[in-house]
Amino acid sequence: MTFEVRIKKWHAVASWTWNAGDDVCGICRMPFDGCPPDGKYPGDDSPVVWGICTHAFHLQCINRWLQSQTEQKCPFCRRQWEFKQAVVGGEDESEDGAGT
């Protein structure tokens, strides 16, 4: 059941929007220095993680997605998802409390 939609083209535009200095998790759309909707407190409870593709999400958010999938792929770029050390991630912003 595949319908060919030019969504790839659109998607490139969308990910540019969301990544342009926007410190918001692409899944829950909550700020990285806040907490995802299921987390109680920002900070240690809601770490931000990066994939080797440089896309970042709240740990809870990406975990929930990966658990629901048979193939482990980044929901932004569909590349194979592998966790990358947060400190060497592609983002230059420091996340308040995430690393303390």
Place this chain on the structure above:
Amino acid sequence: MIRLFSVREKQKKDAAAAANGKTVKQSAGELRLQKDISELDLPKNVSIRFPNGNDKIMNFEITLKPDEGLYKGGAFLFTFAVPTGYPHDPPKVKCVTKVYHPNIDLEGNICLNILREDWKPVLSISAIVYGLTYLFLSPNADDPLNKEAAAMMQQSPAQFERVVSQSVARGCSIGGEFFPAARGDRSG
């Protein structure tokens, strides 16, 4: 077709949302949907309606009036049912205006990849609206839900065009099935 909100606009909205964030307790899915809707920048041929009131956002309706293509002049009503697992689970979308379209069956089921196997939690209501708009602009006969419509589109495109525009504008019978004029109401 879709004007993506600017980052600055979005930050302002986020700040506003954060300021009045501690009101009613909402589910994670509802919170995410609320963000989607507040960021929704619909083109003028698309409108949204909350039939159960503006505080019951998990079920809503979208009306699409294609401004080009074969379905131009028609109005098509879609119902969206957003699951609590949103955005991990995609919304359930139906086309409740009966339409002769290769990718929509007579029950209103829609064959659109991002509503099924290609859904990703970084997508949003905007992405679906864009997908639906595209579906009405470019019906696809390769992977049909309405096989008869797909066959006609492939074998006699001129007839398909005629039949579609007639059903959309005035309503007509196609292969023993009546398709009322597409006025954006429930006919499916």
